[in-house]
Structures are given as C-alpha cells and as structure tokens.
Amino acid sequence: xxxxxxxxxxxxxxxxxxxxxxxxxxxxxxxxxEFVSLVGTSGCGKSTLLNVVAGxxxxxxxxxxxxxxxxxxxxxxRGMVFQKYTLFPWLTAAQNVEFALRDKPDLPRRxxxxxxxxxxxxxxxxxxxxxYPDQLSGGMQQRVAIARALSYRPEVLLMDExxxxxxxxxxxxxxxxxxxxxxxxxxxxxxxxxxxxxxxxLSDRVIVMSGTPGQLRREIPIALPRPRNRDLASDERYxxxxxxxxxxxxxxxxxxxx
Amino acid sequence: MTNLVGQDRDSTVxxxxxxxxxxxxxxxxxxxxxxxxxxTSFFVLLGAWWLITELKWVDKLFLPNPAAxxxxxxxxxxxxxxxxxxxxxxxxxxxxxxxxxxxALPLGILMGRYRLWAAVFEPVIDFIRYMPVVAFxxxxxxxxxxxxxxxxxxxFIGTFFQQVLLFTDNVRHIPQxxxxxxxxxxxxxxxxxxxxxxxxxxxxxxxxLRVSLGWAWTWLVVAELVAATSGLGYRIxxxxxxxxxxxxxGYLLVLGLLGLATDQILRRLGALMFRTATPHK
Numbered sequence: 001x002x003x004x005x006x007x008x009x010x011x012x013x014x015x016x017x018x019x020x021x022x023x024x025x026x027x028x029x030x031x032x033x034e035f036v037s038l039v040g041t042s043g044c045g046k047s048t049l050l051n052v053v054a055g056x057x058x059x060x061x062x063x064x065x066x067x068x069x070x071x072x073x074x075x076x077x078r079g080m081v082f083q084k085y086t087l088f089p090w091l092t093a094a095q096n097v098e099f100a101l102r103d104k105p106d107l108p109r110r111x112x113x114x115x116x117x118x119x120x121x122x123x124x125x126x127x128x129x130x131x132y133p134d135q136l137s138g139g140m141q142q143r144v145a146i147a148r149a150l151s152y153r154p155e156v157l158l159m160d161e162x163x164x165x166x167x168x169x170x171x172x173x174x175x176x177x178x179x180x181x182x183x184x185x186x187x188x189x190x191x192x193x194x195x196x197x198x199x200x201x202l203s204d205r206v207i208v209m210s211g212t213p214g215q216l217r218r219e220i221p222i223a224l225p226r227p228r229n230r231d232l233a234s235d236e237r238y239x240x241x242x243x244x245x246x247x248x249x250x251x252x253x254x255x256x257x258x
Numbered sequence: 259m260t261n262l263v264g265q266d267r268d269s270t271v272x273x274x275x276x277x278x279x280x281x282x283x284x285x286x287x288x289x290x291x292x293x294x295x296x297x298t299s300f301f302v303l304l305g306a307w308w309l310i311t312e313l314k315w316v317d318k319l320f321l322p323n324p325a326a327x328x329x330x331x332x333x334x335x336x337x338x339x340x341x342x343x344x345x346x347x348x349x350x351x352x353x354x355x356x357x358x359x360x361x362a363l364p365l366g367i368l369m370g371r372y373r374l375w376a377a378v379f380e381p382v383i384d385f386i387r388y389m390p391v392v393a394f395x396x397x398x399x400x401x402x403x404x405x406x407x408x409x410x411x412x413x414f415i416g417t418f419f420q421q422v423l424l425f426t427d428n429v430r431h432i433p434q435x436x437x438x439x440x441x442x443x444x445x446x447x448x449x450x451x452x453x454x455x456x457x458x459x460x461x462x463x464x465x466x467l468r469v470s471l472g473w474a475w476t477w478l479v480v481a482e483l484v485a486a487t488s489g490l491g492y493r494i495x496x497x498x499x500x501x502x503x504x505x506x507x508g509y510l511l512v513l514g515l516l517g518l519a520t521d522q523i524l525r526r527l528g529a530l531m532f533r534t535a536t537p538h539k
Contacts, residue, residue: 056438073441080442086435090457090533099453100443132533152443 007032007188008053008156013062014213015048021213022048025062028207028216030156030190035182037191037199037206039245041253045214046192050160053190054080066155079154083161085141087133093120093144094129100151119147122184124177139170146181156188163198172230175201179228196245200238201228208245210252218248322504327511330504339493344512347478347489350406354413355474359467362418366425366463371455376426383419391416391477395484404485409478416477421470428462429455461532468524472517479513 006029015023023045030036038046051057053064055074064071066078074080087096097116101107107115120129123143133141142162149157163171175198182189182202193199199206200222208217222241224232232238304324310316311323318326334340368375394415402408436458440450482491490509497505 054442056441074444076444078442080438082435082438084433084435086433086439088436088439088454088458090460102453103445103449 006030007034007067008190009065010049010053011063011065013049013052013059013064015045015052015057016060023052023059024213024215026214026216030188033186033188034205035187035189035191035203037193037203038209039193039196039199039206039249040209040214040217041249042194043212043214044209045212046209047160049209049214050158050190050192053156054078054158056080076152077155079149079152079157081142081145081149081157081159081162083164085133085138085145085165087141087144087148089133092130092132093125093136093140096133096144097148097151100148104152115151116147119151120144122181123147137170138166139174142166142174143177146178150181150185150187156190159189159191161193162191163195164193171195171198176229178202179226183227196242196249200224200241200245201232206241206245208248208252210249217252218244220244220248319501319503322507327504327508330502331508331512334505334508340512343488343490343493343509344516347482347491350409350482350489351413351471351474351478353406354410354478355417355471357410358414358418358421358474359470362421362425363463366422367429367451367456367459369422370426370429370459371451379422380426383422386415387419387423392480395481398481399485404487409481409486409489412481413474413477416480417470417474420473421466424466424470425459425463428466429459431462432458461528464524464528464532468521468528471520471524475513475517 008028008030010026010028012025012027013023014021014025026049028036038049040046048057052059053071055071055078071078087093088099091099094113094116097119098112101112101115104112117126117129120126120143123146125140125143125147128136128140131140133144136144145162163174166174179202181187189202191199191202196206200220203222206220206222208220209215210217220241224235224237224241307321308324311318311321331340365375365379369379370376391412395412398408398411398415402411432455436454437450440454445453478489479491479494482489483495486492486495490513494506494509497503497509
C-alpha cells in the first residue's frame, strides 16, 4: 500500500481539566490510508484525545495538523462517529445522511438523495432508507452514522468506540463492514476502543495508552496481511499482538496500583 | 455499488438489541380497557355527586344536583350568555397566551443554549416568577384599567416567566452529542440552533406549551373574577352575588371540559407533528 508521510500529526498535545491532567504531552502521526487505534482502559484519555482531534475539546497545549494545516475547531475535513447513537430522531436514515450534505451548493437535492441512498447501500442498509432511528437496531443506527460521516468525504475518519454499545456478535459484523469500507474508500482512520482484539483486527498500528494522565505506553505495528478475515484468530502474529497489548495494559495497571 | 454486508445480517445476528428502541404498542384490548377506565372514573365522580345531593347531605344552595346544573347550563347556552362569555374569555386567553409564548420561546431557547443569556435573564425571571400573580391584579388595574389589556397583562405575567424557564430547561435537556454532531459537520452556531437545537427540543417545548396553556386559563379567570364586565370569571362572580350555585358549578364544568378538550387536541397534534415514538411503516 502506498503511504505518504504523516497526514495527521499531533504534537505535544496535553489536556487539563481544572486540576486533573487528562492527557500528558502526546505525540502521534497517522499516515494517509492508515488505520490507527488507540486502546486503553477507561479514563486513560483516549477519547479526550480523539475529541481534541475532532476539535470538540481545545487542547491545553500542543498542536494538531491535518495535511500540514493546523486544526482549530471542528470541521468537515474530519468525520466523527460517536459511541452513543447520534442520529437525529426526527429524520429518516436517508435524511440523516442528507443532513450532512445540506450546505453543499453544488449538490442539488436529488443528487443529495441519490448519494445518501448509495452510501446506505454500501453500509448494508439498502431498502431501509425511510426508516426512522427508533425503527433501527443499534448496529443499524451506527451504520447510518458511518454513512453520514463518510458522506462529505472527510480526510480522516475519527471513531470513538463506535461499536462499544453493541452486543458482541453485532460488533463483529460491524468490524467486518468497517474493514471493507476502509479498503474500498482508502480511508485514514483514528479509532478509539477498549477492545484489544478489535483494535488488532482492524488496525495497521495499535497505540496502547494508560494511566492518569493518559500517555503513550507502546506502539504495536500490526503486520498482518490484508484483506483480513476471521481466520486471523488462529494466526500466531495476531495472537502475539493481542498478548503484547494486554501485557502492556496489565503492567501499566499493576504499576498504578503498587 | 455493491451491497457489502447483507442488511439482514445485523438483525439476525443482533439477538439482543442494546436498547429497546421501539416501545411496546398497547394492544387493542389494552387501549379500549384504559379508555373505559378513564370514562368510568368520570362516571364515579358524577355518581358520587348525584348521590350526595340525592341523600340531601348538603344543602342544595351549596351543592345543587347534576340535573339542575345541566338545566342551568342549557338555559345559559340557549340564552346566548354562555357562548358570549366563552368567546370573550377564549379571545383573552388567546391574545395573552400568544403574546407570552411569542416572546418566551426565543428567549427560553437562547437561555437554554447560551450561558450568557441565561446569566443575564435567569435570576431576574426566577425572581419575578416567585411573586404571586394575584398580587399583580390591583397593580395592573392601576396601570391599564379593567379592559382587555389588563387581562392580557395578567395572563402574560402569569405565564411568560414560567414558560421561559420551562423552555430553557427543555433546551438544556437535549443530548450534547446531537450538538456535537452539528459541530463536527462544520455547522455555525446559528445553523446548529436552527437545525438541531430547535428541532430536537420541539416535542418538549410543545409539552411545555400545553402545560402553560392551563395556567393561562387560571390567571384569566382570576383576573375576570376581580374586575371585569364580561367573560366566564365575571359570570361566576355575578352568580355568587345571586347565590346561583348552579351557574358557578356549571361554568366550572365548562372550564374543566374546555381544558381537557384543548389538552387532548394539542396532545394529538403534537404526536402528529413530532412522530413521538409511534412507528409507522
């Protein structure tokens, strides 16, 4: 796979809420088309970090650049998928996707609709475009949320435990969907999760974070072949990567307790 | 584009949905049963009233029997007084309530959304809200006299301040995530307010409107009892003067029915407008 130099770059990002430091100075680089996961126990600052990249939380210090340009507040160059179900309940699935395309002057209403329907088909929701969120299961709602985030073609897709509220089986289906979308759209993804297998399965690189304040513990490159499928579970390298991440997190937890 | 993942897989695999998104619809039996229960409670009340008067536990001067009240209401209706009183009162509530709502709605929304607006207005409004509305009656008579303007003013004072605080609260309760979605989509504050905040809080705002309409009626009748030459409240005062208890009770029933009817209509309208969790496919 062709990769440019760093596309998304975090330099010395720290976040302080009042007296508590949520994230200690943190550096991270994500290349074009790279899939990077941040894993760690809850409270390790991984979601905070993602929110900084999204522009929803201003960093206390440090800079975020995307494609060389500094990132201020939120913007359409970054797409976000949240853990909670964030579809607008008064809009149908298609309208929720169209909502993200409303202010594009070059896109007439009809094409907007066509675009939304196409995206819904891609996330496996063809035929459900007129369903309201309360008529869709949690997994389906997250599919719509992903379609919405992809609709305006952000340069990087930020995902904050997007499958965290789903049951284990649905989560696996969604992971497969995401890898397929990633391969097809050549996405750059920064993914936050506390599920190590999920991170290893999806990523090119797993960043293990720990502690309060959150900091980078270890970077684990995942040199597994793509396209990936569930056969990986028996792959030695997959198991090693998972074990390495687990060990890192548990030793971090031990040092924190001792 | 091809269908990457079969749409049904999720629904067949997701055996346990994370949250019950679709509420259980009451079956036909349950719905009719609950309607029957509601109607029954009215008849029990009516029966108790009838029984008390029939057994002459209370002097009929204080509590006339249902038949007498209905007869009186019939007379007032055919004589035109009832229609006239009702018209005047509905008009006053309509104007007073609309004025209050038109001003309270934008202010409440802004206060719910922006801290500065809340900081400026909330303490003042809270302060005024605790002043008894009744105490404003003499003051408003001094200010504007006893005509319709004074009725509008009392209704306004009685509902506006409460409404603002209700609306503020409604807006504050919309999920932060929905606003964050708007922000990540690059929407301006103004667009977020228009397209997300107002729309997301609309069902709750509508409910607050329903509740506050009830108060508007209360304050109107209070104003009409004290100083008026027409309206439902005025007729009640006159009736008291002539010991016409039937008229008083009859008008109370009219007020109650009017409230019940408007509330039901507004509730239905709200369900129609906001699609409140009633799946239709």
